[in-house]
Amino acid sequence: MIELLFLAFACLASTEQPSAPSPIAGPLRDLPWGQLNFLHTTDTHGWHGGHLQEPSFSADWGDYISFAKHMHDKADADGSDILLVDTGDRIEGNGLYDGSHPKGRYTYDIVKEQAIDLICIGNHELYESNSSINEFYQTVPNFKDSYLASNVDIYNPKSDVFEPLAPRFKKFTTKNQGIRILAFGFLFDFAGNANNTKVQLVEETIKEEWFQDVLRDRDTDLIVVFGHVGLRMPEFQLLFKTIRSVQWDTPIQFFGGHTHVRDYVTYDKKSAGIESGRYMETLGFMSISGLGIGKKSVDTAAKLSFNRRYIDNNLFSMYHHSNTNSSTFPTEHGKNVSSQISSARKDLHLDETRGCAPRDFWVNRAPFPDKSSIFSLLQDRILPETVAKSSRVTKEGKKAVAITNTGAIRFDIFAGPFTRDTEFLVSPFTSGLKYIPDVKYSSAKRVLELLNNEGPVLNSISTELGMRAWSLVPPEQISREQVVVGEDVADGSWGRRLSMHNHQEFLGQGDKTELTPGYTTSDDLGDDGDDTVHSPINFYEVPNCIQAAVGFDIAETGEGEPEAVDLVYNEFIEPWLLLALKYLGEKFEKGDADVYLKKTFTDIMTEWVQENWACEK
Ligand SMILES: *[C@@H]1O[C@H](CO)[C@@H](O)[C@H](O)[C@H]1NC(C)=O
Ligand SMILES: *[C@@H]1O[C@H](CO)[C@@H](O)[C@H](O)[C@H]1NC(C)=O
Ligand SMILES: *[C@@H]1O[C@H](CO)[C@@H](O)[C@H](O)[C@H]1NC(C)=O
Ligand SMILES: *[C@@H]1O[C@H](CO)[C@@H](O)[C@H](O)[C@H]1NC(C)=O
Numbered sequence: 372m373i374e375l376l377f378l379a380f381a382c383l384a385s386t387e388q389p390s391a392p393s394p395i396a397g398p399l400r401d402l403p404w405g406q407l408n409f410l411h412t413t414d415t416h417g418w419h420g421g422h423l424q425e426p427s428f429s430a431d432w433g434d435y436i437s438f439a440k441h442m443h444d445k446a447d448a449d450g451s452d453i454l455l456v457d458t459g460d461r462i463e464g465n466g467l468y469d470g471s472h473p474k475g476r477y478t479y480d481i482v483k484e485q486a487i488d489l490i491c492i493g494n495h496e497l498y499e500s501n502s503s504i505n506e507f508y509q510t511v512p513n514f515k516d517s518y519l520a521s522n523v524d525i526y527n528p529k530s531d532v533f534e535p536l537a538p539r540f541k542k543f544t545t546k547n548q549g550i551r552i553l554a555f556g557f558l559f560d561f562a563g564n565a566n567n568t569k570v571q572l573v574e575e576t577i578k579e580e581w582f583q584d585v586l587r588d589r590d591t592d593l594i595v596v597f598g599h600v601g602l603r604m605p606e607f608q609l610l611f612k613t614i615r616s617v618q619w620d621t622p623i624q625f626f627g628g629h630t631h632v633r634d635y636v637t638y639d640k641k642s643a644g645i646e647s648g649r650y651m652e653t654l655g656f657m658s659i660s661g662l663g664i665g666k667k668s669v670d671t672a673a674k675l676s677f678n679r680r681y682i683d684n685n686l687f688s689m690y691h692h693s694n695t696n697s698s699t700f701p702t703e704h705g706k707n708v709s710s711q712i713s714s715a716r717k718d719l720h721l722d723e724t725r726g727c728a729p730r731d732f733w734v735n736r737a738p739f740p741d742k743s744s745i746f747s748l749l750q751d752r753i754l755p756e757t758v759a760k761s762s763r764v765t766k767e768g769k770k771a772v773a774i775t776n777t778g779a780i781r782f783d784i785f786a787g788p789f790t791r792d793t794e795f796l797v798s799p800f801t802s803g804l805k806y807i808p809d810v811k812y813s814s815a816k817r818v819l820e821l822l823n824n825e826g827p828v829l830n831s832i833s834t835e836l837g838m839r840a841w842s843l844v845p846p847e848q849i850s851r852e853q854v855v856v857g858e859d860v861a862d863g864s865w866g867r868r869l870s871m872h873n874h875q876e877f878l879g880q881g882d883k884t885e886l887t888p889g890y891t892t893s894d895d896l897g898d899d900g901d902d903t904v905h906s907p908i909n910f911y912e913v914p915n916c917i918q919a920a921v922g923f924d925i926a927e928t929g930e931g932e933p934e935a936v937d938l939v940y941n942e943f944i945e946p947w948l949l950l951a952l953k954y955l956g957e958k959f960e961k962g963d964a965d966v967y968l969k970k971t972f973t974d975i976m977t978e979w980v981q982e983n984w985a986c987e988k
Pocket of ligand 1: 472473474475499502505
């Protein structure tokens with residue numbers, strides 16, 4: 372049984388960012404420390420400064436550095452081992468990355484301060500050629516012995532050829548226990564990358580000679596597959612089956628990412644996987660005990676066990692798990708990195724206020740439509756009011772239907788100051804609004820329906836594009852939609868659990884007698900994975916896309932309907948939209964589309980906030 376500790380509300384002096392809120396004391400579950408331990412981050416998306424509006428996630432990358440030092444000391448003291456893992460999407464989604472010119476001017480030097488043992492790329496590093504080039508020239512050398520790229524190649528401008536972004540695999544032995552590990556670092560079958568990188572399908576990679584050769588290495592005590600891949604996505608399932616068919620008995624540990632959830636999967640008796648959420652909200656803790664080392668494997672195999680804990684990223688949790696307090700916790704190195712972050716935030720003016728939000732607006736915590744849904748705000752106000760100002764409407768009197776995908780919005784808006792930082796948290800994307808002029812309204816009005824109805828048409832569109840329809844929605848929804856169902860692997864654990872409650876912390880008041888709302892994760896090991904005991908928060912699914920009409924009432928049918936409209940859309944969905952039109956019998960090509968507004972989505976939202984959400988003085 373795990374003991375629930377209810378700590379007194381200690382004085383929590385902060386080493387985190389100066390404006391970060393103090394964490395709230397709550398009942399904690401201890402870390403299930405083992406023979407081999409891991410700390411895992413994923414999908415940090417630039418949030419290395421922590422969450423400045425949410426006490427549960429208010430620790431920063433510097434605090435994580437101090438925490439890791441204490442965990443290393445613990446391992447050295449009891450002869451166990453600890454390794455750090457990061458599974459990609461370190462960029463895009465926070466002012467600390469997106470707010471500089473060029474983007475990421477500060478991020479790479481901050482991230483490299485943590486000693487990560489296994490690190491790989493995510494899809495976000497590959498959308499633009501300049502960000503994958505940054506990986507190649509900065510992150511890969513910064514993590515020279517740790518970065519793996521089992522299925523990603525990059526065009527090297529110096530040698531004029533495509534080459535592996537980093538080594539395909541790594542064999543190493545742990546410091547204290549001497550555990551022999553074989554590790555691979557994967558990316559899911561991503562097709563939206565710029566043309567300077569190549570992502571090899573996992574089903575092709577497993578046929579490569581290097582993979583088949585190294586898989587037959589018998590001098591391995593543990594295989595680690597880490598990747599920017601959801602734990603329940605087919606790519607990991609295929610890797611599991613392939614490795615198991617060759618190494619029938621070797622324990623396998625997976626580390627996943629991309630779908631932004633806390634999750635743990637049991638693949639078979641000797642294989643498990645953990646995924647550790649998003650945005651620096653979670654430090655994933657994983658432990659394995661009973662690993663056989665070398666010849667001893669036969670004796671100890673029976674005792675093999677896996678365990679996990681999802682740590683809320685705040686100082687209250689970190690002090691507890693490292694048995695420290697505000698004076699013994701921070702290390703000089705950690706403090707240095709925290710001040711490096713706050714001086715970067717200052718340089719970037721991230722606390723500068725654009726306006727004040729009158730209430731909270733949620734991505735997945737409110738139904739759609741609803742007055743507290745961020746998508747209703749977008750559909751009813753921001754999109755139509757922005758489009759109505761374009762010269763196509765004001766000068767030429769054109770009517771318009773504007774469509775955007777819900778995945779274009781990344782984070783909630785909290786009541787109160789909307790800062791330069793908030794801009795990038797909510798909408799970091801540089802794509803703008805394009806349009807196809809004078810589309811027959813009878814066709815235009817059916818586009819949304821095609822893009823939202825999961826059915827044969829959307830299926831053929833995504834097959835043709837080589838992209839899955841979930842690339843349109845917020846990533847948090849993927850794990851709910853794309854679970855591999857019905858495949859019985861070993862104990863039939865695949866796809867067993869759809870209803871993970873994976874939501875972020877509510878801004879509650881510290882009250883020792885009541886649980887604060889937050890993550891209440893349910894995974895293959897049960898519902899005791901979160902380190903902090905919270906009360907649950909609702910999760911509402913949202914459609915792939917939403918739309919707004921300008922110049923007419925979309926609810927009106929018959930007489931009031933326009934003949935033709937400008938079909939305005941978020942650039943990101945262009946390939947989807949063109950194919951949807953094709954299915955409706957309209958032949959438009961990329962060349963028929965034009966720029967509607969010379970602004971990024973970030974600018975559109977910021978301007979709207981500046982004009983509509985004045986702060987009361
Ligand atoms: C990449 O190019 C885009 C468009 O020119 C620019 O906005 C962005 O800052 C660049 N990103 C990086 C990482 O250099
Ligand atoms: C990528 O596409 C651009 C523009 O079409 C082209 O100039 C460039 O050579 C391509 N890069 C590679 C590596 O193929
Ligand atoms: C922290 O712990 C140390 C050693 O146990 C103790 O001496 C010190 O007074 C504590 N500091 C605080 C702020 O509680
Ligand atoms: C921390 O920063 C100080 C001042 O810049 C420097 O002298 C010191 O070496 C740094 N220490 C570590 C551990 O990074």
